[in-house]
Amino acid sequence: MKKHVNYLVFIILIILFPIFITENYTLSIAIFAGINTLLAMGLSLLMGYAGQASLGQAGFYGIGAYISAILAQKFGMPVLLSFCIAALVSALAAILLAIPALRLKGHYLAVATLGFGEIIYILLNELGPGGPSGFGDIPNISFFGYKLTSPREYFYVIWGTVFVLIIFSYNIINSRIGRAMRAIHDTEIGSSAMGIDVAGLKIKAFILSAVYASIAGSFYAHYVTFISPTSFSLFQSILILTMVVIGGASNLWGAVVGAVIITILPELLRKFDELDVLIYGLILIFFLLFLRKGIVPTLTERLKRKGI
Amino acid sequence: MFSLFLQFLLSGITVGAVYSLVGLGFNIIYNATSIINLAQGEFVVMGGLVMWFFSQSLHMPFFLSVILTILVVGLVGLIMERLTINPLKNADLLLMIMITVAVSIVLRGILMFKFGKDPYNYPPFTTGEPIMIFGAVIQQQVLWVLGITLACIGLIFLFFNKTMLGKAMSACAVNPTAAKLVGINVSRMIMLSFVLSAILGAIGGIAITPISLMEYDKGPALAVKGFCAAIMGGLGNSMGAVIGGFIIGILESLTAGYIHSGFKDAIALIIMLAILFFKPAGLFGSKASLSVRKF
């Protein structure tokens, strides 16, 4: 029941936010926070629950953005469909990455995913429309004839998706599939001995994280209506990792917290313009050294100890 | 035709030399700690930029600048180890990777702040006519890069195979407990490995800058390629890393020359992924060596 209170509070916040905040700029930031949340959720499921490292999430983010944008803009495909196809392509890419990467652990896996993300980035740079400069005129999202134009509409659609996917994700986490994934995280040998198809589930975890990132990418492309490879570089992958580290990888709500913080940070750091890279790094180090479980798990632990 | 090929080959060997040094640096840290230091590239960048600072901005004499640069970068390696690696002694491997990534970001931030985004340069070590061989032009600095790289490689090998200190360092990663039991100060060895790697990277950066300039954000690309070199040779296998570095440099150069320059960065990645997926022990490693290391 406690989980349902979380959901209720969350959906109420989502509904109320654009009613009280009507200024476009703030809404825009909130929209990016939502997109980042989807990215962080995907990584959290993969890393925090299934225990697989990934430094290449930006690759799937980029695939989601480019494929959907190209299909909608150059082939006139309805945006909803292009979202789905982009997700499919991402899923295929995830399988391509996951199958050979299955036997890798720790460092090797992390670097393999990094390599994958970089290759996607290079492909986008070389083969994407407009090359390094990117391209624009990407159509807004429209479904069944209704076109989304205002920030408020995008806010509701994106955060609505976050809400639905959080429920979906928690349903999985608390089901036999989720338990098996968490089991794999703790001990692979102890999982296969219980008949869990470790390889298959790892692949599924990768696919899940890739699809979430792809959806985020598609939202990004159709909201900003202009994309270029720079948004999908290694730094972006690291940013997503930072969100998960700050918020807490082992708790899905941590993804929300981490994403919101990372999205707001550049706004707060605006005056430190040249130091922003430095500050990100310092924050990451701080959390890794002193708060390595992340905000949400640390808070829930402290609250539990106080008997709440 | 041939002279063009030779030209590409040479520029590949030149940049490959730097990759070798980065790969060697990776191995030194890995052999002592089982950690992959993704900030390795930043040591190279610092080598170039700090050298510029001492020699061009402060107008110090060449040798003094070199020594000061090496000291400064070595110090950075030391500080990095003491502040971020040592406190996380028994942490999750993933945490270790992330913290080296974080350090690389911080270093990059500092470099960006101090040096901006412009490329930096300083004169080659010796001025003079380039050498011509079979129609290919070899600048004198290229010979310096190769010579210095080979010298460094030689010294490192001597260090690890012939000196007590070097052997002690090798013992640490294989079995830190046993190392401690025979009186090796593991903590100090780890610190030394970082300093040594930093110095190696710095030397690479100092040597290569007159040829290819240096910018604040060249670190990650160097790190990834150096890591590719280390993987190619088999993580932990220093000779392999060196050979891997040269191979990657040459393949990159040939790809850029004959195929398309945009894809040159992808070559190292593709090779690395191929090796990780099909022969994780590397071209020169063996399956047995994989299990000796804790990942």
Add this chain to the structure above:
Amino acid sequence: MLKVDSIWKTFGGITALMDVSFEVEREEIKAVIGPNGAGKTTLFNVISGVYKPDRGNIFFEDRRIDNLGAVKIARLGISRTFQNVELYGHLTVLENVMVGRYARTKAGFFSCGFRLPHMLREEKEIIKKSEEILEYIGLYDKKDFFASELPIGLQRILEIGRALATEPKLIMFDEPASGLNDAETKNLSTFIKKLRDEKNITVILVEHDMGLVMDISDNIVVLNFGEKIAEGTPKEVKNNKLVIDAYLGEEEHF
């Protein structure tokens, strides 16, 4: 029920198992003993599919299993515990047992994600069966503890509970008495016998505690340096000269 036929296994230069053969009858309690390094755990790992044998075959209910891999072998009804308890530390006691039900359930990704009716039904069943097992092994009152919070003795029992959840026909115990005191070992002894008698489960057990072995085994296989040097009833093995020689220098008492 299980037939181990001329198994060889080498690692690099070391031959861990050399031409090992024996059979296990249905509902038998069979012990595998031998000095340290004899190859007992390697044998378990080969049978349960963690390793593939270099030579030889293994048959379970007349079906060849040495080429199947751990996951498929587990699904055929062979379960096991580990020398170093391989529990899911981040999951609760109840959830650990629930994971044991994985192989006997089938709700897929989307069924779970959307909490479809048949998934909910299955989940109810999983919880019910798991709680029953927890009651059977006496851990029901600790069901919401994290597995890592339990003391080692209870962790071993939990691991057995998890193995039971897979509805196995054969369970392999790898040094279940390791780290247990005399009272706990006695409990374990009774418990394993109960498993065989009440649930009709066949048991293979690797163990160093000779008291336990002699107490409950129907039949014993003795390994030394990777070879089988004796097989027979506890009485026969106890008096076998080869076995006694193998243990000289070890602190085992018969």
